Amino acid sequence: MHERRWRDKLGLFFVEGEDLVDAALDGGFEAVDVLVAGEDVEPALLAAVSTLGHPPRVIGVFRRRESSATAQTTLALWRVSDPGNVGTLLRSADAFGAGVMLSEGCADPFGPKALRAAMGSTFRVPLLDFELRNAVALVAEGGEPLQAVELERYSTFVLGSERDGLPGDLLSRCDLQATIPTSRVESLNVAMVGTIVLYERSRRSGV
Amino acid sequence: MHERRWRDKLGLFFVEGEDLVDAALDGGFEAVDVLVAGEDVEPALLAAVSTLGHPPRVIGVFRRRESSATAQTTLALWRVSDPGNVGTLLRSADAFGAGVMLSEGCADPFGPKALRAAMGSTFRVPLLDFELRNAVALVAEGGEPLQAVELERYSTFVLGSERDGLPGDLLSRCDLQATIPTSRVESLNVAMVGTIVLYERSRRSGV
Numbered sequence: 001m002h003e004r005r006w007r008d009k010l011g012l013f014f015v016e017g018e019d020l021v022d023a024a025l026d027g028g029f030e031a032v033d034v035l036v037a038g039e040d041v042e043p044a045l046l047a048a049v050s051t052l053g054h055p056p057r058v059i060g061v062f063r064r065r066e067s068s069a070t071a072q073t074t075l076a077l078w079r080v081s082d083p084g085n086v087g088t089l090l091r092s093a094d095a096f097g098a099g100v101m102l103s104e105g106c107a108d109p110f111g112p113k114a115l116r117a118a119m120g121s122t123f124r125v126p127l128l129d130f131e132l133r134n135a136v137a138l139v140a141e142g143g144e145p146l147q148a149v150e151l152e153r154y155s156t157f158v159l160g161s162e163r164d165g166l167p168g169d170l171l172s173r174c175d176l177q178a179t180i181p182t183s184r185v186e187s188l189n190v191a192m193v194g195t196i197v198l199y200e201r202s203r204r205s206g207v
Numbered sequence: 208m209h210e211r212r213w214r215d216k217l218g219l220f221f222v223e224g225e226d227l228v229d230a231a232l233d234g235g236f237e238a239v240d241v242l243v244a245g246e247d248v249e250p251a252l253l254a255a256v257s258t259l260g261h262p263p264r265v266i267g268v269f270r271r272r273e274s275s276a277t278a279q280t281t282l283a284l285w286r287v288s289d290p291g292n293v294g295t296l297l298r299s300a301d302a303f304g305a306g307v308m309l310s311e312g313c314a315d316p317f318g319p320k321a322l323r324a325a326m327g328s329t330f331r332v333p334l335l336d337f338e339l340r341n342a343v344a345l346v347a348e349g350g351e352p353l354q355a356v357e358l359e360r361y362s363t364f365v366l367g368s369e370r371d372g373l374p375g376d377l378l379s380r381c382d383l384q385a386t387i388p389t390s391r392v393e394s395l396n397v398a399m400v401g402t403i404v405l406y407e408r409s410r411r412s413g414v
Contacts, residue, residue, distance in 0.1 A: 091394065095391060095395050181409070183304045187301055187302035188299065188302050191295075192298075195399045196406045
């Protein structure tokens with residue numbers, strides 16, 4: 001289950017540590033197994049399968065499920081391949097009450113690194129199919145300054161891959177391109193761009 | 208040089224890969240040694256000392272230096288211990304033209320992980336002594352909403368440790384406490400909080 005293809009094949013994922021196990025349970029995910037060191041298994045076994053430097057006291061195995069939730073505002077991630085970035089964006093989406101769409105080629109949000117970076121948000125944020133409607137593409141340069149965009153008119157904010165940004169055909173399917181003004185081009189990483197967009201959107205709606 | 212105490216003792220640090228070596232040279236850091244695989248050394252040697260999964264073609268050893276730069280706006284990091292967060296905050300500071308202060312107990316900005324996350328910004332951002340003047344403390348709850356703060360009046364934005372936030376005595380030395388409104392308390396990580404603050408500050412000054 002450390003590899004995505006096995007997680008996909010089995011329809012399962014695992015989380016390490018009490019906080020994440022609790023978050024998955026609170027999110028209504030079905031626990032297939034919860035292993036507590038010293039009770040259900042030898043601590044050495046948990047340490048052996050753990051991905052952490054300090055092995056956890058608890059590991060939970062959960063069943064994946066289809067998300068039926070919806071969201072007014074959504075981040076659409078296009079081939080965001082770093083699991084830390086996917087996890088951080090899920091955490092920010094949770095903070096600002098947004099959903100997340102993941103294209104093919106994104107890091108698995110249920111992989112260990114993404115789960116860790118998301119700090120439990122994975123189990124609360126609506127995960128939606130990738131679909132561009134009322135979409136603003138965030139581009140490193142040349143877009144309308146974010147401050148000038150009527151964000152209230154749009155519901156989907158599209159973030160490109162760390163390496164290549166957004167391809168032309170995908171840009172053409174967006175209604176608008178926007179750029180966060182900075183003193184250097186490409187100076188913000190994708191997780192920061194997504195977080196700023198959600199902050200700005202939430203600020204405007206006066207939440 | 209993989210350990211901070213040796214980097215401190217020697218007054219040196221090393222960077223991996225051409226982009227970071229170039230950024231250090233562009234930043235005016237003195238190269239003590241630049242090792243190119245297949246030219247100066249056996250590739251296997253670089254691979255052995257590298258901290259990367261894919262070993263780099265170039266490793267540069269540089270001398271640390273005192274920073275004499277100043278900045279109008281500064282992030283003050285209090286015991287931010289995760290090197291990825293320190294690197295990300297340096298990257299955001301670079302994007303928005305800010306400086307960074309690091310307290311004791313922060314991750315070393317010249318360690319390999321922080322250097323990688325900063326993507327070269329370490330060599331451009333003013334690194335200043337930790338000093339609280341015109342300071343706003345960012346707190347997870349109970350502060351003035353960031354939108355309502357007259358950010359132009361303040362120059363230092365103080366971020367606490369990932370685990371414990373800011374201690375009381377340090378809060379009392381700040382002029383104000385501010386909170387980014389979110390739908391959940393403690394839902395943003397410290398790097399995202401710092402990035403939002405710098406964005407908001409820069410947005411207000413109409414840059």
